[in-house]
Amino acid sequence: MPRYLIVRTFELDEEAMPEVGRRSKEIAKGEFPEITWEHSHVAVRDNGSFKQFCVYRAPDPETLRSHGERVGAHRIDDIWEIAGDVTPADFPG
Numbered sequence: 423m424p425r426y427l428i429v430r431t432f433e434l435d436e437e438a439m440p441e442v443g444r445r446s447k448e449i450a451k452g453e454f455p456e457i458t459w460e461h462s463h464v465a466v467r468d469n470g471s472f473k474q475f476c477v478y479r480a481p482d483p484e485t486l487r488s489h490g491e492r493v494g495a496h497r498i499d500d501i502w503e504i505a506g507d508v509t510p511a512d513f514p515g
Contacts, residue, residue, distance in 0.1 A: 423479045425460070425504040428486055432472040432496045439464075439472065446493045454489045456481055477504070 434442065450457050462476040474496075480486050483501045490498045 423456075423458075423481065426478050426480055426483060426486060427502045427504055428474075428476045428478060428490070429499040429501075430474040430476060430490070430496045431499055432474065434472065434495055435470065436466075436472075438495070442493065442495050446489075449492045450489060453492065454485060457485060457489060 432439070432442070447459065450459060458479040460477040460479065462474050465473045465475070467473060478486055483503075486501055487498060490496070
């Protein structure tokens with residue numbers, strides 16, 4: 423199953439984020455069982471808005487966009503298919 427990096431922007435405060443995460447998992451489990459949320463990196467902008475970089479397994483970007491529409495409270499800025507992963511250990515000195 424392909425893996426994707428989803429770039430999202432939230433216009434919520436920090437206190438609202440746990441509920442959005444719970445809602446995302448609930449909707450995925452009930453309506454989109456073909457997707458798997460692996461993990462997310464969360465960054466905060468100077469204006470207090472959140473940017474998330476999320477890694478999902480999914481059959482296609484359209485399924486991820488449909489899931490995102492159901493979750494709400496954010497916009498999807500971009501979706502990239504992940505070609506691979508590298509770490510410093512992959513480049514020995």
